[in-house]
Amino acid sequence: MTKRPVVIGIAGGSCSGKTSVTRAIYDVFRDHSVVVIEQDYYYKDQSHMTFDERLLTNYDHPLAFDTDLLIEHVHSLIDYKAVKKPVYDYVQHTRSEEVIDVEPKDVIIVEGILVLEDERLRDLMDIKLFVDTDSDLRIIRRIQRDIKERGRTADSVIDQYLSAVRPMHNMFIEPTKRYADVIIPEGGDNNVAIDLMVTKIKTILETGANL
Ligand SMILES: Nc1ncnc2c1ncn2[C@@H]1O[C@H](COP(=O)(O)OP(=O)(O)O)[C@@H](O)[C@H]1O
Numbered sequence: 001m002t003k004r005p006v007v008i009g010i011a012g013g014s015c016s017g018k019t020s021v022t023r024a025i026y027d028v029f030r031d032h033s034v035v036v037i038e039q040d041y042y043y044k045d046q047s048h049m050t051f052d053e054r055l056l057t058n059y060d061h062p063l064a065f066d067t068d069l070l071i072e073h074v075h076s077l078i079d080y081k082a083v084k085k086p087v088y089d090y091v092q093h094t095r096s097e098e099v100i101d102v103e104p105k106d107v108i109i110v111e112g113i114l115v116l117e118d119e120r121l122r123d124l125m126d127i128k129l130f131v132d133t134d135s136d137l138r139i140i141r142r143i144q145r146d147i148k149e150r151g152r153t154a155d156s157v158i159d160q161y162l163s164a165v166r167p168m169h170n171m172f173i174e175p176t177k178r179y180a181d182v183i184i185p186e187g188g189d190n191n192v193a194i195d196l197m198v199t200k201i202k203t204i205l206e207t208g209a210n211l
């Protein structure tokens with residue numbers, strides 16, 4: 001049987017805990033070799049737009065992402081070919097000029113709010129997870145995180161949440177839960193769910209089952 005990496009998709013609303021779950025799995029497989037592809041890094045380049053124009057973009061709509069490039073990169077990694085992953089700047093709302101050289105690995109984690117939305121991307125995944133956290137917790141976390149890490153004000157986070165994040169979540173993100181193999185309540189603190197995922201990934205790596 002030809003060797004093939006295990007591809008894991010981790011979706012869920014903004015601030016649901018996707019990164020925390022990804023980090024927990026990454027820490028276990030670090031030695032085995034794991035690569036993380038963040039969907040956020042594949043937001044379309046907006047360097048041709050003014051800063052004020054970039055503020056008007058709906059960052060929670062599927063069309064905000066360069067999904068073709070993301071799929072191309074996942075295909076390459078599955079074929080054990082290196083890719084040049086874009087880097088995203090949340091303060092400038094566009095791609096940075098730098099790229100990261102990503103080497104292929106045995107475990108590929110594709111993480112982001114809408115990674116289960118596109119059928120072509122879903123079809124590349126062996127395991128699909130949806131991190132499910134109540135919206136009141138997610139907005140509280142988002143206000144704290146975006147002020148601390150993404151150069152935002154509380155008012156701007158709340159305005160964006162009401163005008164784009166919440167409606168797009170209900171329209172595009174929440175419906176993808178139906179594609180998940182496993183729904184993880186409360187993200188990175190759910191040690192039982194993370195242990196179960198780790199066991200499953202180990203089985204796939206050892207036996208090739210599922211692939
Ligand atoms: N269980 C938790 N309790 C409190 N804060 C959390 C918890 N999980 C995540 N956070 C915080 O919420 C923010 C978003 O978490 P993260 O895992 O990055 O979510 P996502 O990748 O889904 O946006 C981060 O600032 C993180 O520290």
Ligand SMILES: Nc1ccn([C@@H]2O[C@H](COP(=O)(O)O)[C@@H](O)[C@H]2O)c(=O)n1
Nearest residue numbers: 013014015040059060090093094113165
């Ligand atoms: N320039 C940008 C780009 C994205 N966002 C928001 O990021 C959220 C997705 O990232 P998570 O880590 O929260 O999953 C998404 O909800 C976008 O609204 C942004 O604010 N600005």
